[in-house]
Amino acid sequence: MELSSLLNRFNEPETLKMAKLGRELRAKGIDITDLSLGEPDFDTPQHIKDAAKKAIDENFSHYTPVPGYLDLRQAVCEKLLRDNNLKYAPENIVVSTGAKQSIANVVMAIVDAGDEVIIPTPYWVTYSEIVKLVGGKPIMVKTSFENGYKITPSELESHMNSKTRLFMFSSPCNPTGAVYTKNELAALVAVFEKHPDIFIMSDEIYEYINYGGQHESIAQFESVKDRVVVINGLSKGYAMTGWRVGYIAANAQISKACEKIQGQFTSATNSIAQRAAISALLSDMKPTFEMVTAFKERRKIVMDLLKGIPGIICNEPPGAFYVFPDVKCYFGKKTTNGETINNADDLCMYLLNDANVSTVTGGAFGEPNCIRLSFANSIENIKKGFGKLKVALEQLT
Ligand SMILES: Cc1ncc(COP(=O)(O)O)c(C=O)c1O
Structure with missing residues (x-):
């Protein structure tokens, strides 16, 4: 059949x-x-596991709000301010079953059939496949070894047209490990300023696994912040891959859209993992x-x-x-x-x-x-x- x-x-x-x-x-x-x-x-560090055990004993066993517990979303806002100097409110945050679901929600919320999505290659395997799943067209832009596998402003701009809806990238990048500096991001922002209808999905899940400089988010640029969706999660930085906690920070229109989609797909991520995530986000990063x-x-x-x-x-x-x-x-x-x-x-x-x-x-x-x-x-x-x-x-x- x-x-x-x-x-x-x-x-x-x-x-x-x-x-x-x-x-x-x-x-x-x-x-x-x-x-x-x-x-x-x-x-996973002990204090995070302890928080989960406590959550079981305290009967956090019921359905949670679709975008995640309010105090978890507050903890995410605290983290974004503390580590990235980004101001968001809990209504901008949607917690999901891993960053992978966050990405799927965002693509479903933004991309229509026939829309083009620019993805610098090499890229994380899932980006193109989720775009194809919703009927969108991934536009792969090859980056070079010489340039540290980072897209340049002219490479970005030359692939933009009236069908371009979204730009998806990760920094640090899986698989190349490429990390964009603040100046490099500023140069890309200058291109996005000329193209106000294109959204930017900034996957920052490897934020802490950065061996050199400071992590820089493209959301720090006020001229584009409203169009940036920050993707992050606890899998890599807290050794919590199996717990399945990821999140977005985005403007309220996008976060509401993701909440609507998630309400039909998973309802929310697991209650115990959410309680553990609060402990992870708010405790010592040692x-x-x-x-x-x-x-x-x-x-x-x-x-x-x-x-x-x-x-x-x-x-x-x-x-x-x-x-x-x-x-x-x-x-x-x-x-x-x-x-x-x-x-x-x-x-x-x-x-x-x-x-x-x-x-x-x-x-x-x-x-x-x-x-x-x-x-x-x-x-x-x-x-x-x-x-x-x-x-x-x-x-x-
Ligand atoms: C670049 C990138 N983004 C997102 C994810 C998804 O992470 P999660 O475990 O939170 O779904 C991964 C996992 O490998 C990744 O490499």
Whole structure:
């Protein structure tokens, strides 16, 4: 029997597909080293878990307001003021089942069939697929290695037209780790000022995982703030991926629209996770900073390990916990079984099946010359994984 045509409009996330393949091999007893992970390997800090346990005992077990508990939305406003100097009121905030749902809500609220959405590539896998799901047209704008994989004002402007409705980007970026500086954002804002009908979705979920400068939000620019939707969440910065808490900060028209959509899809995110999120947002950030220090140390190890693999070209990522090396020097080479590696997809499957290292193809992020390797893993596993990867790549002829 045929199912809906909607299913043919978008793909399953390649990141989840790789995780699934890795799990299947592991279930057969194969020792897979996972460098495909999109989440901190740390556990949720104790005080956040305690807040959740308390919430269960205090019977926070009923439906919550669709956009989230009022005191949670107040905590989000406090955080946005404290960390980003952004002023929002609780009616501007909608809490969702992870930033992924926040993004889906926003795209559904803004994009109509046929509308164009500009996405700098490489980009996070889900952006294009949600746009396609609602019948919109993703317009991919290729950024360059030389420019740190950041879109320039002229690249942005040259893709805008009367159908452009939304611009979607992340800083720090998954997969490249690119971080936009305040000056770079200001230059993009100058373009948006000339195009007042285009919304901006600023995904800041990796905000804290920034190894250099200060996090800058495009919402700080008053001339565009009303058109910016800030996306953030607790998954990455607080090691809370499974709890499913994300949120938006946006003008009241957009937040109301997202609330309406969410009211039909999920009603709200889980009550216990919401109570835990309040504790996370309002307490000491020490566990987050310790986690980031560990990621920074691992980043150095990974960059050194990459230097030992000939032909690979890689930026040191200023943010997030991935490296995104260009591996095209291996395309056209043959495995010991005589199979040709034609692209990054083939290379990832080779690495999984022959080296038992799980990675993600850059094709999933709109950059078919690269692969994504996560360093959200123990130093031991990183060394083991990169060791196996090096041997497997050296075997290609
Ligand atoms: C750039 C980016 N945005 C959003 C998300 C979604 O996060 P959440 O777990 O809050 O749904 C991810 C998760 O990998 C991500 O990498």
